[in-house]
Amino acid sequence: MLKDITIGQYFPGNSVVHRLDARFKLLITAIFIIMLFASNTFPGLCIALVFFLIAFIASGLSPKLMVKSMKPIIPVIIITSVLNIFFIEGVPLLSIYKFRITDNGLRTSGFMIIRLIALICGSSLLTYTTSPIVLTDAIEQILRPLSKIKFPAHELAMMMTIALRFIPTLLEETDKIMSAQKARGAELDTGSFTQRAKALIPILIPLFVSSFRRAEELALAMECRCYNGGEGRTKLKTLVSGGKDYLALSISLLFLSAVMLIDVGTIGVA
Amino acid sequence: MELIRIEDVTFRYSDISDEDTGADAPKPSEETPPVFEHLDLTIEKGSFTAILGHNGCGKSTLAKHMNAILLPSGGKVYAAGIDTSDESRLFEIRRHIGMVFQNPDNQIVASIVEEDVAFALENMGVEQSVMRKRVDEALDAVGMSEFKEHSPSQLSGGQKQRVAIAGVIAMRPDCIVLDEPTAMLDPAGRREVMKTIRRLNRESGVTIVLITHYMDEAAKADRVVVMDGGKVILDDEPKNVFSNVELLKEVGLDVPQSTQLMYAMKKSGFDTADTHIINENECADYLYELLR
Numbered sequence: 001m002l003k004d005i006t007i008g009q010y011f012p013g014n015s016v017v018h019r020l021d022a023r024f025k026l027l028i029t030a031i032f033i034i035m036l037f038a039s040n041t042f043p044g045l046c047i048a049l050v051f052f053l054i055a056f057i058a059s060g061l062s063p064k065l066m067v068k069s070m071k072p073i074i075p076v077i078i079i080t081s082v083l084n085i086f087f088i089e090g091v092p093l094l095s096i097y098k099f100r101i102t103d104n105g106l107r108t109s110g111f112m113i114i115r116l117i118a119l120i121c122g123s124s125l126l127t128y129t130t131s132p133i134v135l136t137d138a139i140e141q142i143l144r145p146l147s148k149i150k151f152p153a154h155e156l157a158m159m160m161t162i163a164l165r166f167i168p169t170l171l172e173e174t175d176k177i178m179s180a181q182k183a184r185g186a187e188l189d190t191g192s193f194t195q196r197a198k199a200l201i202p203i204l205i206p207l208f209v210s211s212f213r214r215a216e217e218l219a220l221a222m223e224c225r226c227y228n229g230g231e232g233r234t235k236l237k238t239l240v241s242g243g244k245d246y247l248a249l250s251i252s253l254l255f256l257s258a259v260m261l262i263d264v265g266t267i268g269v270a
Numbered sequence: 271m272e273l274i275r276i277e278d279v280t281f282r283y284s285d286i287s288d289e290d291t292g293a294d295a296p297k298p299s300e301e302t303p304p305v306f307e308h309l310d311l312t313i314e315k316g317s318f319t320a321i322l323g324h325n326g327c328g329k330s331t332l333a334k335h336m337n338a339i340l341l342p343s344g345g346k347v348y349a350a351g352i353d354t355s356d357e358s359r360l361f362e363i364r365r366h367i368g369m370v371f372q373n374p375d376n377q378i379v380a381s382i383v384e385e386d387v388a389f390a391l392e393n394m395g396v397e398q399s400v401m402r403k404r405v406d407e408a409l410d411a412v413g414m415s416e417f418k419e420h421s422p423s424q425l426s427g428g429q430k431q432r433v434a435i436a437g438v439i440a441m442r443p444d445c446i447v448l449d450e451p452t453a454m455l456d457p458a459g460r461r462e463v464m465k466t467i468r469r470l471n472r473e474s475g476v477t478i479v480l481i482t483h484y485m486d487e488a489a490k491a492d493r494v495v496v497m498d499g500g501k502v503i504l505d506d507e508p509k510n511v512f513s514n515v516e517l518l519k520e521v522g523l524d525v526p527q528s529t530q531l532m533y534a535m536k537k538s539g540f541d542t543a544d545t546h547i548i549n550e551n552e553c554a555d556y557l558y559e560l561l562r
Contacts, residue, residue: 012419133385165381168423214376221377224337224369225390225437226361232395236388236405 010131017059017129020248021241022138028055028252029126035259036115036122044259045114051255052122059129069124070117077116084109132164137239154230162218170211177206273445273477274313274336274367279345281305281331304343305331306500315444318471318478320491320508324522328500329481333449336479337367350444365394368438370448374430375422383425383433384409384418390441408440411474412466428459432466439470445477446470452487464490485512485526489548496523509546528553 012018017025035048056066090104127135140157147153178188181202188199282304305328313319313336323329334340335347338354347354350366371377380386387408391401409415412432422430431451438446448467452460464487470476480491488494494511496504498521504511512518512525515533519525525533526548536543542560547553 131382133380133382161380165379165422168421169375172423214373217371217373217376218379220339221369221371221434222379222389224339224364225379225441226364226393227389228361228393233392234395234398234401235392236385236398236401238398 009128011061011065011128012131013060013129015058015060015129016244016248017055017125019244021239021245022130022134023142023239024241024245024249025126025130026135026138026142028248029122031252031256032122033119035256036118038256039259039263040111041263044263045111047255047259047262049114049118051252052118052125056121056125059125061125061128065128066121066124069128070120073116073120077113080116081109081113084112133161134237134239136160136164137235137237141239154233158230166211166214169214170207173210174203174207177203271315272312273315273350274311274479275346275348276309276311276332276335277346277348279309279335279342279347280307281328281335281340281343304500306497308345309500309502311495311502311505313445313477313479315477316471316475318468318480318490318492319495320480320482320488320493321495321497322482322485322488322523323497324483327497329497330449332497333369333447333479333481336445336447337369338363339369361394365441366444368441368443368446370431370434370438370446370451372450372453374427374434374454377434378422378430378437381421381423382418383414383420383422386422386433387418387436387440389437394441404440404442408436411439411470412436426459427455428462431455431459431463435463435466435470439474439476443476445479447479447481449481450483451480452482452484460484460487483523485524489526496521498522509548512548513545515545532556 020028032048032051035051036045039045039048085101085105086099088102088105088108090102092100092102093106094101130138136157139160140153143151143153143156182188186199186202188196188203190196191199282302284302309332311332321329321332331340335342335354336349338347338349338360341347341355349363352359352363352366354363378386379389384405387405388401391404396404406415406418409418412435414429414432414436417425417429417433422433425433435446435448435451446467451467452463455463467478467480468490471478478491480487482488489508489512491508494504494506494508495502496511496518503521504514504517512529515525515529524530528550529545529548531553532543532545532547536545540560542556544556547556
């Protein structure tokens, strides 16, 4: 059951999107997010979605993957949209008892759903097409100027690398501990919410203890391999940017300005 | 030529501060008994030495002295001619004496095989083109080239341990100390790792110190050092060490199965049985001769 988690997973490939410089991909994803939240009109949002579709088709990933990545956030989407429908003031369309559904409410929640879905899809596209290690490198490089003001860019990147490396290991371990506790009669899937939450304690404690042990051993192994912090380190792979990266960035900036223009235009008209 | 010299070394865990304590160290009390006292041992360059002993005999602690993870309470350890207590040359020592641990999962840092192999080189600040070459060579040496783009979580235990070994040999150390590298592996994984270690020793001339409690692995070394209660009790070629069947049993160790068989036969009256036989082939030959 824990194996189904797809967030942060990387699917190797050789598409244009895969080959883009990760630093640019990060920037472009940021631009896409700005597009989503800057557009307050339907056509603006459509342009942002068209941008995503182009990127998605270029990546050659299967739509199934995207659908799968949505699963964990479905409850969030439902809750936010329901809240939006009932609690936003506007012209009432339908009223049941005390609750009223308004035109504004419908519109806002519709926008919210599209934005959230697009947000997850966009960031999933980034992590699906970029190896986590390259992504960490990119984050480290983007943040490197900040190390002048004592921002721990290398340490942060190292922590992310190790976290990513240990996610599958710890998931596997959690599965094992769960089975072990079930074998001892622990009931994890039945009972009330509080009972189930309490049943997690005997799983979390061994997991924590074992991660501390792992951390200690890992630190030792890293020391044995001459790890000495970020200074004077070289890299096996350096990120290289080329024409296609600048082209992709220009295209996304173009889309961003289109979104802005349409927004300003329609608001002006309205 | 000697590569590691351990001279009159005494070590007790109570003498070190908490933060230096190894993962499996007992809690330091007021005066813990020494793990070992006045221990001497030299490791020759290019040799393949197995250190045998049951749990808690001090073999892992000894291994940690070889690349300055632990410093002796008394006496001196020289690794590649460098005194391990010289803190300014710590990284030099670590580069000469690589170390592989028991759990492959806990020593792989990166989530891509080749990135992990490059980790030590990145730390050492090796130039990129040189690094690429040495990573490829290291992966080739352990037979993991085809997995270089894989994630370690997709690999079997034996494969992971080979990646960990590659991560160490990429540093081009003179010596690799392996602390029970096969203890967590299945038989197939153990065979893979042992084959890799032996090939590194034979073909690349890397000095190997193998800490183990598997007799069959120790039998493949050039030299076997048996430790008990912090002392070296036997130190010789495998066949001479394993012929001391009674002494080994006394300190809670087994002998290789073929030696065990020879020993049992000798006891039941086969005078020709030779307890210097330590591998299956020699044993089979002997039985064939006997039955003919």
